[in-house]
Amino acid sequence: MVSLIAALALLQAGAAAPAALPELGVNLERFDYPFTVERLRAPVGTEVAQMAFMDVRPAKPNGRVAVLLHGKNFCGAAWEASARMLVARGWRVLVPDQIGFCKSDKPAGTQYTLAGLAANTARLMKARGIDRAVIVGHSMGGMLAARFAIDHPALTERLVMVNPLGLTDRAAEGVPYRPLADLIADERKTDAASIKAYQLANYYHGEWRPAYDRWVRMLAGQFAGAGREAMATAQGKTSEMIFTQPVLYQFGRIKAPTTVIVGTRDTTVFAKRQAPPTLQQFLKPIPAIAPAAVAKIPGARLVRLEGLGHAPQIEAPDRFHEVLLAAIG
Numbered sequence: 480m481v482s483l484i485a486a487l488a489l490l491q492a493g494a495a496a497p498a499a500l501p502e503l504g505v506n507l508e509r510f511d512y513p514f515t516v517e518r519l520r521a522p523v524g525t526e527v528a529q530m531a532f533m534d535v536r537p538a539k540p541n542g543r544v545a546v547l548l549h550g551k552n553f554c555g556a557a558w559e560a561s562a563r564m565l566v567a568r569g570w571r572v573l574v575p576d577q578i579g580f581c582k583s584d585k586p587a588g589t590q591y592t593l594a595g596l597a598a599n600t601a602r603l604m605k606a607r608g609i610d611r612a613v614i615v616g617h618s619m620g621g622m623l624a625a626r627f628a629i630d631h632p633a634l635t636e637r638l639v640m641v642n643p644l645g646l647t648d649r650a651a652e653g654v655p656y657r658p659l660a661d662l663i664a665d666e667r668k669t670d671a672a673s674i675k676a677y678q679l680a681n682y683y684h685g686e687w688r689p690a691y692d693r694w695v696r697m698l699a700g701q702f703a704g705a706g707r708e709a710m711a712t713a714q715g716k717t718s719e720m721i722f723t724q725p726v727l728y729q730f731g732r733i734k735a736p737t738t739v740i741v742g743t744r745d746t747t748v749f750a751k752r753q754a755p756p757t758l759q760q761f762l763k764p765i766p767a768i769a770p771a772a773v774a775k776i777p778g779a780r781l782v783r784l785e786g787l788g789h790a791p792q793i794e795a796p797d798r799f800h801e802v803l804l805a806a807i808g
Contacts, residue, residue: 528586531583
């Protein structure tokens with residue numbers, strides 16, 4: 480497992496941080512998405528927020544729908560290549576930005592739950608007249624996709640999780656709870672250099688490409704300027720959500736045909752930094768814990784993408800799409 484110190488060394492050696500970034504707005508007001516962005520009013524706790532989404536329709540529909548769910552450090556825009564591939568093959572593609580992320584609102588008083596995010600995704604599907612869809616989720620979105628399939632089986636045709644979080648329960652492994660105030664304080668330190676160092680080490684196994692800078696700018700640009708506190712609060716709260724709301728104990732309730740796609744060079748270990756040093760060495764990354772977790776899902780299939788990291792849909796879209804198409808039928 481590459482440590483943060485090693486990640487910074489890699490960054491200094493071979494991948495300089497992006498130049499100073501402009502403020503993109505806390506809701507990415509100044510970051511262009513590949514398709515038209517619409518919004519739906521959605522409840523979050525006692526508040527109502529605007530949920531941004533893209534609903535991309537093909538010229539020649541095949542009658543099927545895919546819902547693509549982004550990860551914690553990604554946005555709906557990061558699914559661009561996959562969305563274009565699916566639309567070209569007749570799929571209708573719905574790509575939401577979850578409340579608390581990207582172009583969607585980040586209400587200050589919100590308490591985030593995976594069940595709530597799944598309920599809002601179901602609400603969006605129904606508002607757009609979609610009765611059933613293939614649910615595809617990446618990273619945190621994979622964890623959310625599992626929660627969606629459990630809570631909304633009638634809406635789930637198939638389930639695909641891509642390098643998902645939530646394949647283990649870090650609290651059960653002994654990782655201590657970190658207070659929300661501390662998580663938010665950590666997020667306030669976020670900048671382009673720290674984002675790139677983390678992604679270089681954990682997502683792209685030390686091999687950076689200029690194309691990845693766009694996704695660093697997208698995330699770092701939300702932290703630049705007036706939106707910094709709202710972003711830090713939302714990111715801290717959603718980290719707490721991931722840690723405190725494990726889904727694997729209910730994997731046996733997933734009814735939809737399920738495929739889990741894992742890049743074998745992914746070194747992501749969620750919550751490692753809040754674990755004591757004596758425990759960190761025993762916490763395993765996603766590829767190592769995937770087989771046991773997938774075995775808990777009835778009839779699920781694990782597909783390994785050799786040599787790829789945490790975001791195969793970005794790192795090697797052609798290879799990823801071949802596997803995705805096989806998974807969704």
